[in-house]
Amino acid sequence: MREAQGGYLTDPTEHHEAILSAVDAGFERQIQFTEALVRFPSIRGQEGTCQDFLFDAYQSRGYAVDRWRIHPEDIAHHPGFSPVSVSYDQAINVVASHRPQEQIGRSLILNGHVDVVPTGPVDLWQQPPFEPVRRGDWLYGRGAGDMKAGLAANLFALDAIASLGLQPAAPVFVQSVTEEECTGNGALAALVRGYQADAAIITEPVGESLVRTNVGVIWFQVHVTGHPVHVASASSGANAIDAAMYLIAALKDFERDRNAQKSRYPLFADLEKPINVNVGKIAGGDWASSVPAWCRFDVRTGLYPGEDAKEQARAIEDFLRQAAGGHPFLSNNPPEVSFNGFMAEGYVLEPGSDAEQLLVNLHRKVVGAPLQDISSLAYLDARVFALYAETPCLVYGPDSDNIHGFDERVSLKSIRRVTKTLALFIAEWCGLEPQPKA
Ligand code: ZN
Numbered sequence: 001m002r003e004a005q006g007g008y009l010t011d012p013t014e015h016h017e018a019i020l021s022a023v024d025a026g027f028e029r030q031i032q033f034t035e036a037l038v039r040f041p042s043i044r045g046q047e048g049t050c051q052d053f054l055f056d057a058y059q060s061r062g063y064a065v066d067r068w069r070i071h072p073e074d075i076a077h078h079p080g081f082s083p084v085s086v087s088y089d090q091a092i093n094v095v096a097s098h099r100p101q102e103q104i105g106r107s108l109i110l111n112g113h114v115d116v117v118p119t120g121p122v123d124l125w126q127q128p129p130f131e132p133v134r135r136g137d138w139l140y141g142r143g144a145g146d147m148k149a150g151l152a153a154n155l156f157a158l159d160a161i162a163s164l165g166l167q168p169a170a171p172v173f174v175q176s177v178t179e180e181e182c183t184g185n186g187a188l189a190a191l192v193r194g195y196q197a198d199a200a201i202i203t204e205p206v207g208e209s210l211v212r213t214n215v216g217v218i219w220f221q222v223h224v225t226g227h228p229v230h231v232a233s234a235s236s237g238a239n240a241i242d243a244a245m246y247l248i249a250a251l252k253d254f255e256r257d258r259n260a261q262k263s264r265y266p267l268f269a270d271l272e273k274p275i276n277v278n279v280g281k282i283a284g285g286d287w288a289s290s291v292p293a294w295c296r297f298d299v300r301t302g303l304y305p306g307e308d309a310k311e312q313a314r315a316i317e318d319f320l321r322q323a324a325g326g327h328p329f330l331s332n333n334p335p336e337v338s339f340n341g342f343m344a345e346g347y348v349l350e351p352g353s354d355a356e357q358l359l360v361n362l363h364r365k366v367v368g369a370p371l372q373d374i375s376s377l378a379y380l381d382a383r384v385f386a387l388y389a390e391t392p393c394l395v396y397g398p399d400s401d402n403i404h405g406f407d408e409r410v411s412l413k414s415i416r417r418v419t420k421t422l423a424l425f426i427a428e429w430c431g432l433e434p435q436p437k438a
Contacts, residue, residue, distance in 0.1 A: 010434070012427035015164065019427055020366075022160035023420045030156040030419065031139065031412060033057070035132040037148035038141035044086060047114045047178050051092040054114070054176045057155065058096035061162070063174070066095045070179065070189040078192060080388050082183035082219075085340035093186055095195055096174040098158070098167065105170040105431030106198035109391075110158075110422075111187065111381060112151035113180030116143035117404050124406045138401075138409040145400025145410035150203030151176055153397070153415060157423040161432065168430035173197060180381050182219070182341045187381035191389055199355035199429060200385045200393040201422065205400035208414060210359065212373040213267040213348045214380045214395075215274065215302035216309055219341030220316055222247060224284075225333060228293035238329040241284045244295035247335060250323035251277050251299065254316075258301070265304045267348065267375045274377060275302040298340070302377060305346035313339055344379055347386035355392040358428055359421070363396075366421045371396075396421075 040050035051067065058065045070091040072084045094114075119129040119142050127133050129142035139149070154174050161167065173195050177186030204211075224247065226240030255277035268274040277299060284295030303312045317337050324330035349356070363371040376395070385393035398414035401407075 034152040038132040048090040063096035082343040094176045098172040107171040109197040109200035110154035111175040111202045140409045145205035146403035149410045153419045160423045166432045169433040170430035187384040203397035209374040211395035214376040216346035217342040217379040223336040240295040241292045277301045347383040353392035
């Protein structure tokens, strides 16, 4: 134990075994807490009550808690802003702050997102998606993996340290943000509000790997207007659904061309299909016996790290305009393209940071195997830290299956290992000091 000015700085390695045991001791409570989070159907627009629950959980532990509604106008100036197309009435962020008695170590952000994606047809689940069930090593439920297990792990890693009468000797900010599944504006709003630290960890369900690089994501919506007539004289009309199908088929060429560029990106070159262009939603027409007058479909595409999102958006518009030029009706009635969500760039986690080295060491200690790198093909809020705050952001979290699908599940053993690694990381990165006397 070393003396530090004004108090003790305890050597974190001395406490490793006690911290690991403390995670075990709190683990049943941690999983119950995770289950409580899963019970909130916190799809976008309905996440406020889950955020209230987290607010109370943070506050009852003595953290200073900041809860605010995201106002798009506060972040619209930022280059990382994505266009907003839904109500932000329930777009609530919550951040818990720990301040040390004396800062000795380095500050840390523990980030997670509260929003979950829709369940799809509930009868295709083995159990109701918002009624968590444990079976063997797995906890089932929408959001169990993505990412309520991570939100709980962030908090319970700190609880394990607190249970020993210790606390981080540096500021720690525990963030529960929203809008991760559609814009990334939640994490961005937390940055714009002033939350910064020497490193960040996001406990997304990435199979106990470290995300080395991540694609960017753009959302766009294509509107096709037809010319309605009775089907009896269909040849005189213009079928908006047929025209939309033509454009959707053309987007397969777009996707193929984009993936043909992968050799320029070494971290993606070995992947079969790094850029996924997904038509995720479609609507159109009003009546089976009327030639449809309208069709609208929603698309998500990836982009390579280093690509400018706004340039890529223009390339999408150009591609669709050209494709429309080859169609008898669309050539004179071009589709309208709007951008209604993600306008987010990819990033690379630069190797060699102290934070990464520490995670590598602690992962090996807890798991007994080397930490693997992965290239992620799904959006991650880490881009906010990497691109706009020059903060090493480690995306590292538990094993899961079927996120965004049916019967989403997360591994309990994996959550336990991740929480242990995380608790040791906090201790080593921030340092430890005794809790103040009540
Ligand atoms: Zn996620």
